[in-house]
Amino acid sequence: MSYDPNGKVVLITGSSRGIGRETAVLFAERGAKIVLNGRDPARLAETVERMHSFGDSVWSYPADVTDPEQCRAMIDAVIARYGRLDVLVNNAGVSMRGAFADLDPSVIDSVTRVNILGAAYPTRFALSALRASRGSVVFISSLAGVRGFAGVSIYSAAKMALTGLAESIHAEHHSDGVHAGVLFLAFTENDPDKTIMGPDGAPMRITRKASTTQRQAAEAVYRMVERRTRKTYLTASGKYLVFMQRHFPWLTDAVILRSKGSIHRARRQNSSQ
Numbered sequence: 001m002s003y004d005p006n007g008k009v010v011l012i013t014g015s016s017r018g019i020g021r022e023t024a025v026l027f028a029e030r031g032a033k034i035v036l037n038g039r040d041p042a043r044l045a046e047t048v049e050r051m052h053s054f055g056d057s058v059w060s061y062p063a064d065v066t067d068p069e070q071c072r073a074m075i076d077a078v079i080a081r082y083g084r085l086d087v088l089v090n091n092a093g094v095s096m097r098g099a100f101a102d103l104d105p106s107v108i109d110s111v112t113r114v115n116i117l118g119a120a121y122p123t124r125f126a127l128s129a130l131r132a133s134r135g136s137v138v139f140i141s142s143l144a145g146v147r148g149f150a151g152v153s154i155y156s157a158a159k160m161a162l163t164g165l166a167e168s169i170h171a172e173h174h175s176d177g178v179h180a181g182v183l184f185l186a187f188t189e190n191d192p193d194k195t196i197m198g199p200d201g202a203p204m205r206i207t208r209k210a211s212t213t214q215r216q217a218a219e220a221v222y223r224m225v226e227r228r229t230r231k232t233y234l235t236a237s238g239k240y241l242v243f244m245q246r247h248f249p250w251l252t253d254a255v256i257l258r259s260k261g262s263i264h265r266a267r268r269q270n271s272s273q
């Protein structure tokens with residue numbers, strides 16, 4: 001039977017902007033009821049306003065996904081409002097740049113908390129509702145979650161952890177009808193004001209040219225839910241990386257070492273543009 005998103009309840013963490021917001025728009029266009037999330041209530045209100053054409057199909061719940069009690073309250077609020085949850089997209093995340101030896105411990109802490117705990121807590125509290133709906137949980141990872149590169153160490157480690165979490169959830173809940181998938185995104189178009197963390201925790205802008213649009217990323221999330229896909233790697237280069245990493249790891253190493261860290265270049269926010 002083909003997938004019908006009409007009336008399904010979809011919670012997307014970190015959807016006040018960026019890829020999460022575009023994913024929300026796409027599911028809303030296809031008839032789903034959307035719960036937006038982020039920490040900043042003003043930004044969430046702006047996003048709800050931006051999506052006003054979908055009427056009361058769009059609702060928002062401000063919560064910090066690194067706080068288990070806020071995650072529990074968010075899932076309880078979704079169930080109280082809609083009586084069900086069909087899709088959880090663990091999208092909230094934060095990236096960083098810098099050599100591991102230079103990282104302030106606060107960067108290690110933040111990147112780990114948002115990317116790992118910020119996916120684990122919502123999932124933990126959503127599982128009984130997802131079991132009831134035989135729904136989906138999708139984790140938004142990165143090609144840095146396939147392979148470690150210079151400059152993105154702790155981000156890479158955190159995104160790799162999502163694969164383990166998704167595989168364990170699959171092992172524990174497949175028989176309950178729960179689908180757990182991981183989407184490995186390539187470098188994706190950013191909102192103009194997006195920043196990531198520099199080695200000292202200060203905001204940095206990213207200069208690299210995107211290879212994927214936010215819409216393409218959102219379409220990939222939708223397809224994973226529709227087809228209940230376990231793993232999706234975006235872009236031909238991403239698929240090539242997976243192939244090379246699996247069959248020719250020594251060659252992959254050689255290419256990455258030869259790049260001398262140029263793959264993840266970024267500039268400080270206040271440095272000359």
Ligand SMILES: NC(=O)c1ccc[n+]([C@@H]2O[C@H](COP(=O)([O-])OP(=O)(O)OC[C@H]3O[C@@H](n4cnc5c(N)ncnc54)[C@H](OP(=O)(O)O)[C@@H]3O)[C@@H](O)[C@H]2O)c1
Pocket residue numbers: 013014015016017018019020037038039040043063064065066090091092093094095114118140141142143185186187188189190191194195
């Ligand atoms: N952009 C890329 O090139 C790329 C590539 C590979 C993977 N990804 C992954 O894709 C996801 C989305 O990336 P993006 O570029 O769209 O990010 P973004 O534009 O920086 O948006 C991040 C979203 O997450 C929210 N957020 C951050 N920390 C949160 C927290 N503790 N609790 C709740 N919400 C939080 C933000 O809102 P508030 O700040 O208001 O909380 C915002 O809505 C991330 O997981 C990222 O790692 C991105």
